[in-house]
Amino acid sequence: MYVEGISLINFRNYMKVDVDFNSRVNIFLGKNAQGKTNLLESIYICSFGKSFRTNRDKDMINFKKDKCYVGAKIIGKDVDKFIEIKMETDKPKRIRINKIELEKNRELFSGLNVVIFSPEDLKIIKDGPYERRNFLDREISQLKPVYKYNLNRYNKILLQRNNLLKNTKNIEENRQLIEIFDFQLAKIGTDILMEKIKFTEKLSIIANRIHESITNGEEQLFLKYISNVDISSKNKKLIEKSFKEKLKKDLKSDVFRGNTETGPHRDDIEIYINDIDSKIFASQGQQRTAILSMKLAEIDLIQEEKGDSPVLLLDDVLSELDSNRRKYLLDTFKELQIIITSTDTIDLKEFEGLDKRIFYIENGKVI
Numbered sequence: 001m002y003v004e005g006i007s008l009i010n011f012r013n014y015m016k017v018d019v020d021f022n023s024r025v026n027i028f029l030g031k032n033a034q035g036k037t038n039l040l041e042s043i044y045i046c047s048f049g050k051s052f053r054t055n056r057d058k059d060m061i062n063f064k065k066d067k068c069y070v071g072a073k074i075i076g077k078d079v080d081k082f083i084e085i086k087m088e089t090d091k092p093k094r095i096r097i098n099k100i101e102l103e104k105n106r107e108l109f110s111g112l113n114v115v116i117f118s119p120e121d122l123k124i125i126k127d128g129p130y131e132r133r134n135f136l137d138r139e140i141s142q143l144k145p146v147y148k149y150n151l152n153r154y155n156k157i158l159l160q161r162n163n164l165l166k167n168t169k170n171i172e173e174n175r176q177l178i179e180i181f182d183f184q185l186a187k188i189g190t191d192i193l194m195e196k197i198k199f200t201e202k203l204s205i206i207a208n209r210i211h212e213s214i215t216n217g218e219e220q221l222f223l224k225y226i227s228n229v230d231i232s233s234k235n236k237k238l239i240e241k242s243f244k245e246k247l248k249k250d251l252k253s254d255v256f257r258g259n260t261e262t263g264p265h266r267d268d269i270e271i272y273i274n275d276i277d278s279k280i281f282a283s284q285g286q287q288r289t290a291i292l293s294m295k296l297a298e299i300d301l302i303q304e305e306k307g308d309s310p311v312l313l314l315d316d317v318l319s320e321l322d323s324n325r326r327k328y329l330l331d332t333f334k335e336l337q338i339i340i341t342s343t344d345t346i347d348l349k350e351f352e353g354l355d356k357r358i359f360y361i362e363n364g365k366v367i
């Protein structure tokens with residue numbers, strides 16, 4: 001799958017721009033704050049329906065305008081798609097695929113598959129569990145729209161349970177209602193948990209293979225899913241039972257906190273390099289390589305699940321990787337469309353012989 005072209009109107013600092021991409025390597029060069037990440041963001045929203053930088057759609061509308069437009073022509077292995085996204089201040093965004101408006105289940109939208117690697121991704125290792133949970137949720141949602149659907153349902157029930165806990169003075173008065181929420185939470189929560197465990201195990205195996213190649217066999221990478229529910233049985237029924245029991249056991253402390261502490265929304269993953277916890281002991285370079293391996297592993301998973309390759313977006317990361325890692329990247333993914341942004345100090349010699357197109361970005365204009 002590749003993006004053939006994109007049209008932007010009033011999107012961030014782009015007033016009106018049309019870009020025709022090469023089906024293989026595209027390099028966007030420009031000084032800081034010219035619009036390189038904005039361009040990748042416009043491609044990203046054609047995949048996820050939302051930005052990777054903001055939760056507010058209106059942030060993407062040009063400061064001086066009240067609406068913006070993104071149109072992208074996607075060439076797939078089997079089908080081509082024309083994705084259009086319109087955003088207006090104070091109105092829900094509208095998404096059309098091949099001129100047909102998505103009315104319901106917009107959350108199930110997945111028009112394009114992308115894997116993005118940006119300097120921000122280091123947060124996945126360095127920051128708190130929220131970043132890692134977010135990473136898993138985003139990636140599994142891209143692979144399986146039903147996961148996203150379940151996640152939305154789960155979050156709604158969680159919110160309702162938490163509101164009830166906050167207003168509970170006497171547990172007995174609300175016990176029946178709490179038990180209904182617990183039943184639903186454990187049921188949907190177990191489906192979510194099973195997917196997260198499965199995804200982490202698969203990602204760990206593929207990411208380790210990539211990590212070993214990049215580090216010439218010197219380092220091994222291992223991802224471990226850490227749950228507050230007993231998942232040791234690996235059996236769905238038993239996990240659901242443990243989930244329910246823990247909700248029941250911790251009810252008093254949940255009421256005291258006004259918050260539900262049991263469930264995948266409180267889980268984490270641990271990322272080990274040579275059996276050492278990378279969050280605490282790995283160098284910045286090792287952490288970056290670990291994240292790169294995890295991101296590249298997603299390419300395999302998307303290919304396997306969707307039967308088509310994703311587009312790889314590399315936001316200003318090439319200069320942070322050493323030449324071995326850059327070479328690995330450019331040599332390994334020969335079939336993919338890769339869209340790279342970089343400041344204009346990058347050495348273009350490394351791209352010699354590649355099927356590529358080079359663009360320059362200056363103040364919201366692409367040359």
Ligand SMILES: Nc1ncnc2c1ncn2[C@@H]1O[C@H](COP(=O)(O)OP(=O)(O)OP(=O)(O)O)[C@@H](O)[C@H]1O
Pocket residue numbers: 011012013030031032033034035036037038039059060061062063064316343
């Ligand atoms: N809604 C908006 N309307 C107009 N301009 C915006 C909007 N949002 C962001 N910008 C501007 O877009 C510019 C470019 O942002 P972008 O993040 O794409 O830069 P970049 O080229 O990737 O830079 P860097 O190399 O520093 O990462 C910034 O100057 C920013 O102020």
